[in-house]
Amino acid sequence: MTTQADISAEIALLAEEYASAGVVETGVRLDYPPYRSSLLRHPTKRPVQVDPEGVEPWSPVFGERDVGPLEADLTIQRGGEPVGERMKVAGRVLDGDGRPVRRQLVEVWQANAAGRYIHQRDQHPAPLDPNFIGMGRCLTDDDGGYEFTTIKPGPYPWRNHHNAWRPAHIHFSLFGTDFTQRLVTQMYFPGDPLFALDPIYQSIVDPRARARLVATYDHDLTEAEWCTGYRWDIVLTGSAATPLEEEE
Amino acid sequence: MTSPQTPGQTVGPFFAFGLEYDGDSALVPPGSPGAIRLHGRVLDGAGEPVPDALLELWQADADGLVVQRSGSLRRDGYTFTGWGRAATDRTGTYSFTTLSPGVTRPGSTQHGDPPFFAITVFARGLLDRLFTRAYLPGHPHDELLASLDEERRATLLARADDHGFVFDIRLQADDQGEGETVFLSHSGTQD
DSSP: OOOOOHHHHHHHHHHHHHHOOOOOSSOSSSOOOSSSSGSSSSSSSOOOOOOOOOOOOOOOOTTTTOOOGGGGBBSSSSSOOOOSSSEEEEEEEEEEOOOOSSSOEEEEEETTTTOSSTTOOOOOOOOTTTTTOOOOEEEETTTTTEEEEOOOOEEEEESTTTEEEEEEEEEEEEEOOGGGOOOOEEEETTTOOTTGGHHHHTEEEEEEEEHTTTTTTOTTOBBBBBBBBEEEEEEEEOOOOOOOGGGG | OOOOOOOOOOOOOOOOOOOOOOOTTTTTTTTTOOOOEEEEEOTTTTTOOOOTTEEEEEEETTSSSSOOOOOSSSSSOOOOSSEEEEOOTTTTTEEEEEEEOOSSTTTSSSSOBBBBEEEEEEEOOOOOEEEEEEEOTTOOOOHHHHHOHHEEEEBBBOEETEEEEEEESSSSTTTTTTTOOEEETTTTOOO
């Protein structure tokens, strides 16, 4: 049986190789053997670079018809209060040139405070919360801003290796102004003791790039007698579009 | 000024309740005028089906025009938005009901740009999204297709069947180094 010590040794070896190679990586590796499920699911050939064509320099449009204003509050979906640490998560969605991504869809999903997902394949013996589903949506505002109200998810066990635990995280799904900017990622919480042990987090081998997935505790977002606040900005790839798109 | 981009992470195994929704894969109602099916399987490096993948489809309308209309998340049955989402089932099969995209920007080149379905792939075990194109058969004049050898080119060609098109996606080559779908990066995106 593969142990955490085995996985940690693999992670450490890949980290050393990266540090001594001297080539900076900014993204996530697709081929990262400590995450066992990636072994047969990563492409072996380099992507072919193309100029965006046809629909690719554009994104689908989402609007008021798609997303209701209450969908950004994950604590009011079942009539009662979910158990856990109530918090706000807020930030901005920017493109690679620092421009706000306006009026675009943000989707989130997460485990409950006990680390349990509403999914039939998650059968670990932590309680489901009858007052918590764990999915939310919003549209960014004119400044690229988003804000969700939710509860802090718990860490949860998985079967990558014996006694494997994922750090607490919220899944984020983001669109830009171009199809080519599509991003699905995970937001983490500062200081999580599971970071060093987690092959999914460590699959971003550059420590500074990895840190971009960690939210910051923000006392200005925290509300007295109500909830804590975390801030997390998201930067998509550059847009290939010309400034003409501003007229849309 | 460029800011460092936020890295991707896998969708993991539990995306169903977060990303799937009623009508996600039906860009038009099945059986409506012009409706076709785009379907296929997602396979791993051993040729085994991937039952926990999610595909997103983004395409032009039947006239080859880029659609900029909302309503993909709450479909009214009449508005074509050009975008949809389909998870694979336990056999690794996905299926969209949609329209056949027209030739984009007619007249922009001698032959027009050949129509394709732009597809994004997500899966448990796949650490970042992948982009590809499913080209409709019968439009040979394309810069990307022309740049690939025959084995690789074939992975980007959808095949016609009785109800529309079949397009399989193989995430990883077999042990002969063949069959892997051509995935794309885009100039201008640092990808």
